[in-house]
Amino acid sequence: MNRPLDLYDIQGNICKGYGRFGFPKARYFFLEFHDSGFAREFIGKLLPLITTAETWPAEGLAGKPRSTTNIAFTYEGLKALGLPQRSLDGFPQEFKMGMKPRAAILGDDGPSAPEHWDPVWQGDRVHAWVSVNGQAKEFVEQRFSEVESLINQSHGGVSIRPGHRGPDGNLLAWQDASAVYENGKPTPKEHFGYTDGIGNPYFEGCGNNPQRLAGRGKLTKEGKWAPLATGEFILGHVDEAKEYPLAPEPHLLARNGTYMVYRKLHENVQSFNDYIDNLARDFDGSRDMLMAKLSGRWPDNGAPLTLAANDAEKAELDARMGQLKAKADDGDACAAGQLQALQARWIDFTYEQDKDGARCPVGAHIRRANTRASLETTKEAFNSPSALDDRRRLLRRGLPYGGEHGAATDESEQGIIFMCLGASLERQFEFVQQQWMNYSNDFKLGNDRDALIGANNGQLTDKHIVQADPQGDKAPFFCTHLPRLVETRGGDYFFIPSITALDMMAQGIVDPT
Amino acid sequence: MxxxxxxxxxxxxxxxxxxxxxxxxxxxxxxxxxxxxxxxxxxxxxxxxxxxxxxxxxxxxxxxxxxxxxxxxxxxxxxxxxxxxxxxxxxxxxxxxxxxxxxxxxxxxxxxxxxxxxxxxxxxxxxxxxxECDHYYNAYPLASANDVKSARSLFHNLTQFNAETHDLSDEDFAVAWKKLLVSNQHALGSMGEGPAMSTSRELVLDHRCTNHKISQQRQQQEA
Known part of the structure; x- marks a missing residue:
């Protein structure tokens, strides 16, 4: 069953990521509401600009806008808009609290502690997030000016809240984000050099091609991939526990909406390079292989370690890809099919044949973030192999930022605007961040943290183990003294309403009675 | 409680x-x-x-x-x-x-x-x-059950290794050491405090800390 959803009622970037559709540039800015009446009027005027989840052709420009606009609200923002108390009361606790008071759960300590965040996040005056994505920077700027003029017409009811740290330490009124460019072309890379954003979940009704299901859905008892329940990602629909996700009243306020995590994650590129260079001297393999053993994917093309676990296998894989590509380019349909099948294995895999982590280390980033049925350590122990993963999946929708100004250091501005969506911030994002990124009991690795985004502090015990083949003669490799490679620089929890709910909010007719 | x-x-x-x-x-x-x-x-x-x-x-x-x-x-x-x-x-x-x-x-x-x-x-x-528990005690507050199981197996294997490798040459010892590491590679997680169970629990821990500080100050004043 793959029942279609009302894609015209759901905001864009939820069902499909803009990134895949040729929108490499984005501007995120945050609004403060000073008057609920004028703020509601502003939302009403913005409504025609809001991009929905309507389907576009995957390639070509036909039917695809040059820029997109989306909006989401914090709990404080919904309060400032004058939503009735009973509706406000229905939101889950973590959303009401916002991200800062959840620091202990999220591992936002030391340099990541909220007191060090960009000034925009100080206090609780961020009321709304507006995102403009564009096919080129000029289109982003055009749309931004349109929204800005609506703000200027709001009689002071709405203002842009400034205070994003930019290059050279300047404070900016917005946060620009952009895919990393190589040879003038946008790439799926982030600033450490990894290929990112592979393998987002597939859910019922998302409108994506069913060919994309394998490796993105859930694993059934029969070992087949099936779409995850819609309610894992969109409110007002049944979830994996066969119930409607917790949501505020009235029903129409929540239905077709979702929650979003926004986090500005600074990347200490110099520390990363120094650490890898230093460690690579003792590592039996290339620098790229060492990087892959931290993340689970080869940095250059994102191939998973399950497919190529060492330099020799990677060279073989690259050669095979090269041959197939050349043949496919010459019009060989058979080679094109084989190439497609091989590329599908970037996503369609499990760790069934790699329980010891000799190929992909048990604590590698992608194995932590999406455990792919590996927590069912005894066959057929659970109701389905991926039972412990299906309710912890994240739709990732971020983009890198900064890094355009010369060589990257720890001080220069670069990182990832991490955005992820789901029907429960606590059960999905917070759980993954706390239990799987910053802790390892589920992987039987004690208190070890994720090497890349974990809250490590350079101590001996801040480590990542690269497991060896139990049948081989090599020893496991220890990446100790892991420094804090990624620091949180700000963020909050947002509610992305449906088009219907936005309209109701604009008119001030949200009534849970 | x-x-x-x-x-x-x-x-x-x-x-x-x-x-x-x-x-x-x-x-x-x-x-x-x-x-x-x-x-x-x-x-x-x-x-x-x-x-x-x-x-x-x-x-x-x-x-x-x-x-x-x-x-x-x-x-x-x-x-x-x-x-x-x-x-x-x-x-x-x-x-x-x-x-x-x-x-x-x-x-x-x-x-x-x-x-x-x-x-x-x-x-x-x-x-x-x-x-709810009236009283709940944990002898090893920094350890989870998985940590205890890992530590017990590691301790056993390390003790045995120690006993068996006294007389080995450097080369043989290196081989044996690698083997020991591989066979225990899933029991080498770091040990430390558990993650915050909830914001309420963090608040309790915070209050305990404050209470402790207050009582220390009082003791100092009285002294």
Whole structure:
């Protein structure tokens, strides 16, 4: 069953990521509401600009806008808009609290502690997030000016809240984000050099091609991939526990909406390079292989370690890809099919044949973030192999930022605007961040943290183990003294309403009675 | 008073069942006991240290002493005791996601048991029937059950290695050492404080810290 959803009622970037559709540039800015009446009027005027989840052709420009606009609200923002108390009361606790008071759960300590965040996040005056994505920077700027003029017409009811740290330490009124460019072309890379954003979940009704299901859905008892329940990602629909996700009243306020995590994650590129260079001297393999053993994917093309676990296998894989590509380019349909099948294995895999982590280390980033049925350590122990993963999946929708100004250091501005969506911030994002990124009991690795985004502090015990083949003669490799490679620089929890709910909010007719 | 001690959470749930269905419940337990394969899911959930189900029939409720009057009870009761690592939600979620059929089998005859799916009815049932811990002690607050298991196996293997490798040449020792590392590579996680179980729990820890500081200041002043 793959029942279609009302894609015209759901905001864009939820069902499909803009990134895949040729929108490499984005501007995120945050609004403060000073008057609920004028703020509601502003939302009403913005409504025609809001991009929905309507389907576009995957390639070509036909039917695809040059820029997109989306909006989401914090709990404080919904309060400032004058939503009735009973509706406000229905939101889950973590959303009401916002991200800062959840620091202990999220591992936002030391340099990541909220007191060090960009000034925009100080206090609780961020009321709304507006995102403009564009096919080129000029289109982003055009749309931004349109929204800005609506703000200027709001009689002071709405203002842009400034205070994003930019290059050279300047404070900016917005946060620009952009895919990393190589040879003038946008790439799926982030600033450490990894290929990112592979393998987002597939859910019922998302409108994506069913060919994309394998490796993105859930694993059934029969070992087949099936779409995850819609309610894992969109409110007002049944979830994996066969119930409607917790949501505020009235029903129409929540239905077709979702929650979003926004986090500005600074990347200490110099520390990363120094650490890898230093460690690579003792590592039996290339620098790229060492990087892959931290993340689970080869940095250059994102191939998973399950497919190529060492330099020799990677060279073989690259050669095979090269041959197939050349043949496919010459019009060989058979080679094109084989190439497609091989590329599908970037996503369609499990760790069934790699329980010891000799190929992909048990604590590698992608194995932590999406455990792919590996927590069912005894066959057929659970109701389905991926039972412990299906309710912890994240739709990732971020983009890198900064890094355009010369060589990257720890001080220069670069990182990832991490955005992820789901029907429960606590059960999905917070759980993954706390239990799987910053802790390892589920992987039987004690208190070890994720090497890349974990809250490590350079101590001996801040480590990542690269497991060896139990049948081989090599020893496991220890990446100790892991420094804090990624620091949180700000963020909050947002509610992305449906088009219907936005309209109701604009008119001030949200009534849970 | 807290259900939390170090990395562990202690849970007691007491639920009523009709005295005649208690018999069926006992048969269900005996099936599970004789066919341990039925418990495979439960055992695979490595966050659990321990889980025990006990049927207390309506006539055999303990009395502290003979002078305590006997109660007339309408129902027999099932006492569920568990110790696990992680938060309440994480535990109940894992049960409900991974082994809902097994849970329903164990609680099948309990009054108003809603089944473990949908999740929130099950949440409410457990919360409603949970008896909080008056006192909960943990000898190794920095260790989870997985940590203890790893440490025990590592200690054993290391002791044995130490005894067996005294007379080896440098080359042979290097080979033996690599072997030791590989065979213990899944028991080498770092040890430390557990993750914050909840913001409420963090608040309690914070208050304890403040209380401690205040009492220290007072002692200093008095001195």
């Amino acid at each position: 807290s259900n939390v001690a170090g990395k562990a959470y202690g849970m007691n749930v007491i639920t009523p069942l009709r005295w005649w269905t208690a018999v069926w419940q006992k048969i269900a337990f005996s099936v599970a006991e004789h066919f341990p394969v039925k418990l495979k899911g439960l055992i695979t959930l490595s966050l659990i240290h321990y889980a025990r189900w006990t049927i207390i029939s309506r006539n055999s409720f303990p009395r502290l002493e003979k002078s305590q009057p006997k109660e007339t009870l309408n129902y027999s009761y099932m006492l569920f005791e568990s110790n696990f690592n992680g938060s309440w939600d994480q535990y109940i979620d894992s049960f409900s996601f991974a082994i809902p059929t097994g849970l329903d089998f164990f609680w099948a005859w309990n009054i108003k048991y809603p089944k473990s799916i949908p999740l929130h009815d099950f949440y409410h049932y457990i919360r409603f029937n949970q008896v």
